[in-house]
Amino acid sequence: MRTAAISCLTLIALSAGATTALAGTAQRAEFGRMPDGRVVEAITLTNDAGMTVRVIALGAAIQSVMVPDRDGQMADVAIGYATLDGYLAMPEYFGATVGRVANRIAGGRFELDGKTYQTPVNNGPNALHGGTAGFDKVLWEVVEIESGDAPSVTLRYVSPDGDQGYPGELTTTATYALNDANELSIDYRATTDAPTVVNLSNHGYWNMAGDGATAGALGNLLTIPAEEYTPTDATAIPTGEFRKVEGTVFDFRTATAVGDRVRDASDEQIVFGRGYDHNWVISRERSAEPRMIARLEDPVSGRTMELISDQPGVQFYSGNFFDGTIVGKSDRIYRMGDAVVLEPQMFPDTPNQPAFGSVRLDPGQTYRNHMVFRFSTTPRR
Template identity: 50%
Template sequence: MTTTGAAPQVESFGRLADGTAVEAVSLHNRHGVSVRLISLGATVQSLRVPGRDGTVADIVLGCSDVSGYIDDPQFFGATIGRFGNRIGKGRFTLDGVEHQVPASDGPNALHGGANGYDKRVWEIARLSAPGEPAGVVFRRISPDGEEGFPGTLTVQASYRLDDDGLTLEYEATTDRPTVLNLTNHSYFNLAGVESGRSALDHVLWIDADAITPVDRTMIPTGEVLPVAGTPFDFRTPTVIGSRIRDATDQQLAAGPGYDHNYVLRAGVTAQPEVAVRVEDPASGRVLEIATTEPGVQFYSGNFLDGTTLGKGMQLYRQGDGLCFETQHFPDSPNHPHFPSTRLDPGQTFRSTTVWRFTTSGI
């Protein structure tokens, strides 16, 4: 059931070094769920959700001020673009023309480059009106050649919080053929980011029979590898940490840990289909993710090394947060048999992901 919410609350979140203002927008629903979004990166900065006993906790990792998001490479909660995930050697070809985008992860391009959408201040294009579910629409124009990508892209990231959960919608158009792969990079810890508990204790289900395996630089080989009989099989709910140190699995060692694209059974869909369910047994918080995208990158926070200072004066360590990045597949422009990430003039890219929050247990 969708219901109206309180009016969005807008306040300052600080300024960039050049003086550009960053704003925060807070949304609330009737079930005690609230989200704070900042215009820098169209980012989920805070997401507060009740547990089984009614205790409300912030369940996403992030930073307390603007400088943390600029200085830290972890992409906490950000909208990722123009191309989420990796492009091998930063190269792809469109209509016979090779394009080179900057390498930002070893030899490869990652998450749109060193100055991707996460580092840009988005315009607040619209706030929900009275009588509508609480929501905000962020908008930006990505110019032709930004980070090496062709075409001027007009892109919107919309967030809507109602009694069913938080809906994330992306929409984009271009004036030249380009490639596009938008996603959100929130790190979840359903125990609460200030709980001191590892997210590796969570129980995970993913509706996928296969992953796209990667080489030593984390670029897909082009294969589709069944998860049956491997530590990547979450078709039955499984504690995430129970197999994460299985050194006999070469893909798990490559991560190191989980950092792989899951090939969802539903594929590309017109309406969001449930793809992921993750539960923290101790607090009872449950996150269910439905999406129209064909893949989801499950990342177990492998590169959180205790040097990042987050909210509540917390030092984030490996396993403190889990990412479920709904997406098209990594390096898709270089694998024609993967679902296409091409966007042409006259087309409109649309993608929807829904985060639903419930509780389990007595």
């Protein structure tokens, strides 16, 4: 009987240990303080596989994503700053939640129910990512953190009526979760008390070779399963055309190195954007089920990221405006092509282009943009 009791206790202990080993963690700490003294929290999510993601409350932004290569060597694949000072001095949308309306609005103007609204112009003649004080530049409230099989953090920001010229009070939440399959999910939700427009996304900068890698991200292989993209005018506003990618430098239906055609000035669109800064048309409307909309791989390390979303478009930006004035986490200067951005969203300037769909949100409705970044490795070739 004593032996049986000891065996039973051993099994219980082993079971408890297994449960503990499988539990991911969510830990909060101070990342810095705003000029007015408010604390900016950092929440670090860690899964059982050892992958970690750090989210900061300023801009509800991804600050770090540590993932292994095919040999188990960890590297940070998210570009950004080591301290809060950088995010305050030169934000650059590093890893940030962008809104109310991600991407561009022509002239910063749109019409809703017969009334014209003006948002701040902050990108040439146009509004970009919500205006001069968009969601990337505000301090979000940390409302919930959870440890367990998929550690997570939920942040909230209440944008008042008239904020940056947008109508209606908008309550937005951003939930980051990390599971043991090395999948980082972001779930954006928003509700309003008056008709408004909403198009949220995440502006993470990625380099699968790792932050500070000598060759930057130009050697990353990119796949975008889209047959069309939306060409723009010289100010980066879509012309309204849906143009085929076949036979152009915009064809990423098979994996192609980011740097292969990024400086091909034979295409006027590359000249306009100083590289890629365009919307690829995954579909003409939101999908009923999430699907892969982009894939990024570093063939040297094997690190791979698949982006899964139900959004109809993905904006691919090749880091064209890094000019050597920014020093990142690795104490290296960021140059053109050192990282790329892949933003699942509605098409740019949708509020002014009915053929692109609608970003209208009414009281009683809930806006949602759910995306998953799935990290893995490829075998040595």
